Amino acid sequence: MIEVINLTKQYGDKKAVDNISFKADDGEVLGFLGPNGAGKSTTMNILTGYISCTDGKALIDGVDILEDPIKAKQKIGYLPELPPLYMDMTVKEYLYFVYDLKKCKLPKISHLKDICSLVRIEHVYNRIIKNLSKGYRQRVGLAQALIGNPKVLILDEPTVGLDPKQIIEIRTLIKKLGKNHTVILSSHILSEVQAVCDKIVVINEGKIVANDTEEHLSQKLSGEHKLSAQIEGDRDKILRTIQGIKGIDKVVCDAEHKNNVCDFRIEAKEGVDIRRELFKKVAENGWYILELKTSELSLEDIFLKLTMGEAVPALDNAAGGEEND
Amino acid sequence: MGAIFRREVRAYFTSPIGYIFLAAFYAYAGIMFANNSLESGYTKLDSVFSTLLIIIIVLIPILTMRTISEEKRSRTDQCLLTAPVSLTSIVAGKFLAAFLIYLIAVAITGVFAVVVSAFGTPDWNVVIGNIVALALVGGAYIAIGIFCSSFTENQVVSAVICFIALIFVSFLSTIGNLIPFEWVTAVCEKVSFGERYYAFTYGLFDFSNVVFFLSAIAAFLFLTVRVLEKRRWG
Numbered sequence: 001m002i003e004v005i006n007l008t009k010q011y012g013d014k015k016a017v018d019n020i021s022f023k024a025d026d027g028e029v030l031g032f033l034g035p036n037g038a039g040k041s042t043t044m045n046i047l048t049g050y051i052s053c054t055d056g057k058a059l060i061d062g063v064d065i066l067e068d069p070i071k072a073k074q075k076i077g078y079l080p081e082l083p084p085l086y087m088d089m090t091v092k093e094y095l096y097f098v099y100d101l102k103k104c105k106l107p108k109i110s111h112l113k114d115i116c117s118l119v120r121i122e123h124v125y126n127r128i129i130k131n132l133s134k135g136y137r138q139r140v141g142l143a144q145a146l147i148g149n150p151k152v153l154i155l156d157e158p159t160v161g162l163d164p165k166q167i168i169e170i171r172t173l174i175k176k177l178g179k180n181h182t183v184i185l186s187s188h189i190l191s192e193v194q195a196v197c198d199k200i201v202v203i204n205e206g207k208i209v210a211n212d213t214e215e216h217l218s219q220k221l222s223g224e225h226k227l228s229a230q231i232e233g234d235r236d237k238i239l240r241t242i243q244g245i246k247g248i249d250k251v252v253c254d255a256e257h258k259n260n261v262c263d264f265r266i267e268a269k270e271g272v273d274i275r276r277e278l279f280k281k282v283a284e285n286g287w288y289i290l291e292l293k294t295s296e297l298s299l300e301d302i303f304l305k306l307t308m309g310e311a312v313p314a315l316d317n318a319a320g321g322e323e324n325d
Numbered sequence: 326m327g328a329i330f331r332r333e334v335r336a337y338f339t340s341p342i343g344y345i346f347l348a349a350f351y352a353y354a355g356i357m358f359a360n361n362s363l364e365s366g367y368t369k370l371d372s373v374f375s376t377l378l379i380i381i382i383v384l385i386p387i388l389t390m391r392t393i394s395e396e397k398r399s400r401t402d403q404c405l406l407t408a409p410v411s412l413t414s415i416v417a418g419k420f421l422a423a424f425l426i427y428l429i430a431v432a433i434t435g436v437f438a439v440v441v442s443a444f445g446t447p448d449w450n451v452v453i454g455n456i457v458a459l460a461l462v463g464g465a466y467i468a469i470g471i472f473c474s475s476f477t478e479n480q481v482v483s484a485v486i487c488f489i490a491l492i493f494v495s496f497l498s499t500i501g502n503l504i505p506f507e508w509v510t511a512v513c514e515k516v517s518f519g520e521r522y523y524a525f526t527y528g529l530f531d532f533s534n535v536v537f538f539l540s541a542i543a544a545f546l547f548l549t550v551r552v553l554e555k556r557r558w559g
Contacts, residue, residue, distance in 0.1 A: 048407040052558045073409040084404035086332070088339045100328030101408045144404070 001026045001182040002047065002152060007056035009042050009206075016042040018206035019056070024199070029178035031197030032186035035307050039206040040186040041081055044156050047184070048078040060152055074102075077150035077181075081157050083141025087130040091121060091140055094129060095147065104148040112147070119143045119173065135166045142170070146177075153183045159192060171196050190303050204307040226295045227266045227275065228254075233287030235262050241281050247272035261290065329405070329418030333392075337426050346388050350430040353380040358437045368445035370437060374455040375526040377434075378519060381427075381463050382495055386487035388426060389470025390480045392419045393549070398478040406557070412550045416471065420546055423467045431459050451528045458525030461538035462518060466491055468545035475552040495519040 002024040009017040017039045024030040034040050045051045047058050049069045058065045063072040086094055095112050104111070116122045119139045124132055129140060138158065145153055158174065159167045174196050177183060187193050193200055194214055202210040231238055235253055242251045247268045254263040268274045275292065282289050337343030354377060361372040396402040405415050438452045473487035474480075493500070498520045501513025514520055518541070521534045 045403075050403055050406050050557070070409045070411065073407060076407065078403070078407045080400065080403045080407075082400045082403075084399075084401045086336070086401055087399070088336060089332075093335075097328055097332050098404065098408075100331070101405070101410060103409065 001028075001061055002030075002184065003057075003059040004043070004047070005057040005059070007043065007046060007058060008054045009039075009046060009051070010054040015206050017046070017053070020203065020206070020208045021056075022201050022208065022211055024182050024184055026182055027179065028199060029174065029183045029185060029197045031193035031200045032184060032203065033188065033190065033193050033200055033303065034186075034203040035188055038203045038307075040188075040203060041156055042206075043203070044078070044080075044154050044184070044186060048076055048154055049073050050078075050080075074148070075151045077145035077148070077153045079138075079141045079145040079153075079155045079158055081160070083137050083144070085129045085137055085140060085144075088128070090128050091116075091125050091132075091143075094140065095143060098144045098147050102148045106149065111149075115143045115146045118146070120169070134161045135163065138162060138166075138170070142173070151181060153177060153181045155183065155185045157186055157188070159187070159189065167192070202303065202306050209306040227268075227278070228291075228293055228295050229264045229266060229278070229289060230257075230261060230291035231264060231282060231287055231289055232259065232261045233282070233285065234260065237285070238262065238264070238282075238287060241285060242266060242278065245274055245277050245281060247274055265295075326410070326414035326418040326421075329410075329415055330422050333419055333422030334425060337388075337422065340391075342387065342391065343426055346384055346426060347430050349384055350380060351433055353377075354430075354433050354437070358440075362437070362441060366444070368441050368447050370434070370441065370447065370452055370455065371526045371528065373437065374434070374459060375523060377459060378462070378495065378522055381459075381466060382488070382491045385427070385463065385466040385470050385491065386473075386484040388423050389467055389474055389487060390484035391474070392423065392471050393474040393553070394477050394480050394483045398480075406553075412553050413546075416546050416549050416553070420467060420471055420542075423471070424464055427463045427467060428460060431456065431463065434459065448528070450530075454528070454530040455525055458522055458534070458538075461535060461542075462522045465518060465538045465541040465545070468542045468549075469494065472545045472549045472552070475549045495522075 004023070005021050007017055007020050008015060020039075020043065022030075032040050032043070042051070046053045047060070047065065049065045049072065052066060060072040061075050063075070065072040086097070089097065092112075095115070096108075099108055099112065113122075116125060119142050121136060121139050121143060124136055124140075129137065132140065138161070142155070142158065145155070155174065159170050162170060171192060174183060174185060178196070178198075185193070185197060198213065200210070200212065200214055201208055235256060239251060239253060242248060242264065248266065249269055250265075250267040252265045254265050256262050266274070266278070278292075279289060337346075354373070357373050357376045358370075361367065361376065362370060393402075396405065406412075434452075434456055438447055438449075441447045469490055470483075470487045473490055474483040476486065477483050494516075495518050497517035498510075498514040499517075501510040501517070504510055504513070518538075521537055524531055524534055
């Protein structure tokens with residue numbers, strides 16, 4: 001549905017977007033994640049035809065946004081970071097205006113009514129936009145994007161500035177919309193992407209650093225081969241014993257507590273699950289496992305690892321996520 | 326284009342700009358009419374029309390200053406530029422809306438002619454020629470105003486640039502006279518908007534002047550489209 005091929009945008013010497021490629025299929029919610037200034041909004045502005053790219057291609061449902069912008073724009077509903085609202089209009093006037101602007105063919109009154117009930121703005125329908133709260137303005141912006149029932153929805157940080165209740169509502173709505181539309185959603189809020197998106201593209205300094213599903217990302221960066229354990233027993237003996245287990249890569253004692261209790265970080269070779277073997281060895285020696293868990297990274301950790309430029313071996317795999325799909 | 330035109334016309338009257346523009350124009354035109362025609366019992370309106378050029382130089386920047394700069398400032402241009410409409414129709418919609426407001430203002434001169442006809446017989450051909458000329462020169466100034474508005478996000482800056490540009494194109498022949506090269510003076514006289522407008526008030530309906538103003542409108546609207554296009558590529 002959306003295909004971005006080697007997209008580059010250059011402002012003077014600075015590359016705001018540097019040779020990125022990704023794809024969003026029909027009915028998929030794609031999360032576009034990155035710190036502020038990573039190039040998220042620039043990419044979205046290119047996708048919607050607001051600005052042009054220096055190099056590369058963006059295809060919306062097979063139509064190149066630069067070659068046939070009008071046809072491509074018909075397929076897109078866009079909610080920019082700051083909803084493009086005319087403050088002097090009422091919600092009704094504004095939505096009528098957008099309806100006419102998009103040359104929408106659907107039955108006007110019922111279509112707008114459906115959208116308003118979907119984003120829950122019926123009761124502010126006749127109010128002037130200037131007097132609406134941020135949350136309502138955001139919803140009017142979303143309503144504007146939905147007019148004409150576009151196949152693709154591009155939402156730039158749709159929940160910024162909303163209160164927690166509104167955030168949950170908008171997220172639920174986006175999930176619902178994702179069933180019938182292809183949605184690209186940008187955010188620097190990780191939990192949001194985690195909650196809503198099927199697929200995640202992490203972008204940093206204009207480059208894609210990861211492109212995969214959230215589960216895959218977590219697995220790649222951590223998983224069963226990395227364990228943290230709290231074991232009661234003689235520290236050195238435990239270290240030696242664990243070292244002896246087949247498939248072990250590294251074992252370190254992180255901390256020592258009272259009563260011979262130590263925290264260990266254990267890394268096995270990728271794909272090797274040593275939890276059973278570990279349990280057996282510990283039991284044989286009369287020690288006790290007080291705690292054992294796989295060190296699954298949260299999206300937050302992944303994000304930080306990816307964007308702080310920390311050298312994580314698994315990172316390379318993640319960055320090449322497209323091939324791994 | 327229709328949607329943008331309707332929104333723009335509406336915006337002129339939901340903000341004070343439309344009212345201020347019309348009120349100022351009517352007030353100035355009324356005083357000039359009273360002074361140059363009613364008081365002196367002069368049934369030809371040529372002097373009224375020639376004085377109106379000054380007020381449109383002052384007022385048109387106010388009419389056009391917000392057209393594009395305000396859209397940029399409030400980011401509503403994202404709504405227009407990502408909608409399935411061409412840049413040309415966006416610019417044309419804005420031009421036609423401003424032009425409509427301007428025509429409402431210019432219409433007052435028709436009332437003057439009717440008032441004059443109660444006291445004598447005005448030369449209707451000349452009056453109509455003058456009204457058309459006023460509409461054309463105003464159209465060209467609006468196109469210049471929209472062009473100036475496309476450069477900046479600041480309405481005041483846009484108005485000032487436009488004001489300077491309008492003074493320049495209106496009095497180009499006067500500026501040309503100061504330059505000691507004959508051909509420069511001749512060229513300045515040819516492209517002076519004021520000179521071409523005054524030709525109408527003398528009672529000369531020269532078709533080349535009509536073509537000149539229409540070309541100016543087309544040229545500046547085209548340039549505005551290019552500025553918007555360039556901004557996308559910047």
